[in-house]
Amino acid sequence: MIDLTTTIYFIILLSTLLFFIKKYNGDAFHVIPLFLLLSIAEVPYLYYISHNTEELHQQVLYYLNDFEVSFLKHVFFKLVFIFFCLIAMLLFKPKVYSRAAVMLSNGNGSITLLVFFSAVSIGSFIAFLEQVGGLFYLISNMDNKTNVVKGTALYRNLFFISSLLAVGAYISSLNPYRVSIRNVLFLIFVVIVYFLMLASFGERKNPLLLIVFTFIMWNYAIRKLDVFSLKNLVIILFFILFSSIAPVLRNQGAFELYLLHPSDLVKDSLPYLGELFKRFSDIDISLFIYSYFDESGKFWYGATFSDFFSGFIPSSLYENKPPLDEGVYIYNMAQGLVVEIGSPFKDMIPVGWPLSRVTSGYIHFGIVGIVVYAIFTGVILKYFYNLMVYSSYSPIWVAFYTYLMLIGFGISNAFVFNAITILCLLVILSFITNLFRGLNVSR
Numbered sequence: 435m436i437d438l439t440t441t442i443y444f445i446i447l448l449s450t451l452l453f454f455i456k457k458y459n460g461d462a463f464h465v466i467p468l469f470l471l472l473s474i475a476e477v478p479y480l481y482y483i484s485h486n487t488e489e490l491h492q493q494v495l496y497y498l499n500d501f502e503v504s505f506l507k508h509v510f511f512k513l514v515f516i517f518f519c520l521i522a523m524l525l526f527k528p529k530v531y532s533r534a535a536v537m538l539s540n541g542n543g544s545i546t547l548l549v550f551f552s553a554v555s556i557g558s559f560i561a562f563l564e565q566v567g568g569l570f571y572l573i574s575n576m577d578n579k580t581n582v583v584k585g586t587a588l589y590r591n592l593f594f595i596s597s598l599l600a601v602g603a604y605i606s607s608l609n610p611y612r613v614s615i616r617n618v619l620f621l622i623f624v625v626i627v628y629f630l631m632l633a634s635f636g637e638r639k640n641p642l643l644l645i646v647f648t649f650i651m652w653n654y655a656i657r658k659l660d661v662f663s664l665k666n667l668v669i670i671l672f673f674i675l676f677s678s679i680a681p682v683l684r685n686q687g688a689f690e691l692y693l694l695h696p697s698d699l700v701k702d703s704l705p706y707l708g709e710l711f712k713r714f715s716d717i718d719i720s721l722f723i724y725s726y727f728d729e730s731g732k733f734w735y736g737a738t739f740s741d742f743f744s745g746f747i748p749s750s751l752y753e754n755k756p757p758l759d760e761g762v763y764i765y766n767m768a769q770g771l772v773v774e775i776g777s778p779f780k781d782m783i784p785v786g787w788p789l790s791r792v793t794s795g796y797i798h799f800g801i802v803g804i805v806v807y808a809i810f811t812g813v814i815l816k817y818f819y820n821l822m823v824y825s826s827y828s829p830i831w832v833a834f835y836t837y838l839m840l841i842g843f844g845i846s847n848a849f850v851f852n853a854i855t856i857l858c859l860l861v862i863l864s865f866i867t868n869l870f871r872g873l874n875v876s877r
Contacts, residue, residue: 465819475714522812551600562589602829716790761786791844
């Protein structure tokens with residue numbers, strides 16, 4: 435029953451994806467096809483986990499009353515969310531955009547902008563390395579990455595954003611009718627350098643997001659890309675290999691070990707080949723949520739909404755500050771702890787199981803929350819896609835659109851807070867460049 439359901443789910447999504455790719459003239463990066471493509475990315479992991487339930491977290495298994503029922507709920511609720519999100523994207527046709535937002539666009543890129551954003555990214559990377567004790571120390575302590583990089587979020591986010599804008603500035607500076615091999619090789623060189631620097635943080639999401647951003651910028655600024663071409667499928671394979679290697683390199687002493695025995699890296703990475711697909715799935719956590727929130731009396735009914743506003747207050751000024759991330763409540767509940775909404779974060783286990791687009795609505799209002807959150811999510815994604823188009827694919831809005839799509843943006847405190855943080859950094863950098871250039875850019 436589970437395999438049949440997963441297969442039907444895959445067929446529905448794939449046929450819908452192919453329909454919309456054709457509808458939008460082969461543009462796989464349009465908001466609707468890309469949304470569907472990223473939804474399909476979960477399917478391989480669904481097949482895997484349905485036959486390897488022992489891979490689930492022990493606390494999930496403890497609360498899991500009926501695996502099949504919870505699994506079917508996961509698939510059904512995903513379909514409900516996707517359906518209403520697509521309806522919202524299709525019906526919502528935003529026509530009014532903030533003049534200030536368009537003014538903040540970078541417009542035509544240039545080598546000057548490339549140099550500026552490169553200087554910002556290199557400067558923030560050096561500041562990051564100084565704070566963590568150097569590159570070699572960072573790589574050698576990947577198994578303790580969380581503690582090593584603690585307190586460096588500003589540097590990491592600034593580097594991430596400036597690296598995207600540097601790549602975007604270069605692509606948008608090219609003449610789409612006169613792109614030389616030298617231009618392509620230089621772009622590949624820049625992307626590889628930034629990819630490796632982002633990977634040195636011990637993260638997988640941001641390096642891959644950089645690659646997707648490069649694809650989207652090239653697709654709209656230079657020429658349309660065929661996602662399903664052999665060349666691009668090879669790049670997707672690279673994504674999978676990178677995602678399988680990264681967890682191995684986090685083990686203690688991994689850097690020294692594989693430097694001496696590089697052939698062992700491939701062998702030890704094989705068990706992690708599914709990591710990329712796992713990144714697109716939230717079923718591990720949703721199985722717990724659908725089992726734990728098994729009656730309407732357990733729903734939160736918006737009780738965590740106020741936590742978002744207290745999230746802007748530093749913990750040093752608000753000792754009893756509740757967690758911004760609702761996932762902290764979820765993790766503590768999974769550990770069997772009795773926690774009240776609004777409880778101080780300092781009294782909880784400081785770990786969060788992140789909510790997804792779907793479960794963030796479900797924990798508050800059940801299936802009604804899923805529908806409402808799907809509509810709002812569809813409206814937000816469609817708005818920023820259209821703003822990207824309206825700005826003539828300015829790097830700032832391509833970067834923000836890519837970020838929203840790849841992180842699986844949904845209506846939750848953590849998602850919204852992080853998105854605002856990234857948007858603020860993008861706006862500040864773009865404002866600075868336009869201030870110096872004295873331009874009111876509108877390509």
